[in-house]
Amino acid sequence: MVCFECFGLRIRFHWLSAVTAFLLFLAFSSLGVWQFGKAKAKIEALEQSEVLASQEPVNLRELSFGGLVSDRISLQGKGVFINGHYLNDKNIFLIYKHYQDMIGYExxxxxxxxxDNGVVLVSRGWITAPSPTQLVEKVTSVIGEIRLTGQIYVPESDVEVGAELGEVDWPLITKDISVTNLKDIFDGPIYPYLVRAGEDVPGVLVRYWPVINPDLGMHFSYAMQWFGMALSVLAVFFIACSGLKDRFIRWLK
Structure with missing residues (x-):
């Protein structure tokens, strides 16, 4: 038991309770710092993507890929161009995509x-339709060879749709896609990331996606909650050790 006086208050506490309170304070504070760090990282990634997007597009075939973590830093939002043609009979529709409070498809x-006869998955944008049948009718085919410009999109993770897709009925309607699972469906190599079509590309739809969604408000809100809990631990510990609770109860009586 430790006892001493401070500002006219008699402080009494056990070492075990002090260590517990200190560890909780450190844990909650660390979580707050972690949330601030995530917000800072997203801001830096957004700034980097804006720099890459402002540069002249380069041939996609000239780029080297080093994995999700490094490519999110070095390639996210980078402008690229490719020459070739759409595989119009192999559309993929991603469901539950939102734009201006409406639900549609990517x-x-x-x-x-x-x-090189390689395949790139090109996101043409967002569209809405009452049914899959009408969706197929609304998505126009782009015939012939074109020069396509756009921006690379590197996801946070390569979402697994399933162990094997097996036989695919086109168009493929799904919630998420995995380039890993699609690589055996097409002849030739498949590039690891999507290219989001530029504004003037033939067949482009509503370009609804930001390159990065910082969502900074959520991180700052969580950080404030963790810091608030850290301060609450100190406040509760001080009140319990100083006898202020008993004084307040006696004052009420």
């Missing part, structure tokens, strides 16, 4: 590159 059409 349309992804594979693109065959002329030079």
């Amino acid at each position: 349309v992804i059409t594979p693109f065959r590159i002329r030079e």
Whole structure:
């Protein structure tokens, strides 16, 4: 038991309770700092993507890929161009995509590159339709070879749709896609990331996606909650050790 006086208050506490309170304070404070760190990282990633987007587009075939973590830093939002044609009979529709309070689909059409016969998944944007049948009718085919410009999108993770897709009935309607699971469906190599079609690309739809959604308010809110809990631990510990609770109860009586 430790006892001493401070500002006219007699402080009494056990070492075990002090250590517990200190560890809780450190834990909650660390979580608050962690949330601030995540917000800072997203701001830096957004700034980097804006720099990459402002640069002249480069040939996608000239880029090297090093994995999700490094590519999110070095390639996210980078402008690229490719030459080839759409595989119009192999559309992929991602469901539950929101735009201006409406639910619709993200349309992804594979693109065959002329030079190496590789395949790139191109996100053409957002569209809405009452039913899958009408959706197919609304998505127009782009015939012939084109020069496509757009921006690379590197996801946070390569979402697994399933162990094997097996036989695919086109168009493929799903919630998420995994490039890993699609690589055996197409002839030739498949590039690891989506390319989001630019504004003037033939067949582009509503370009509804931001390159990065910082969602900073959520991180700052969580950080304030963790810091508040850390201060609450100190306040409760001080009140319990100083006898202020008993004084307040006696004052009420």
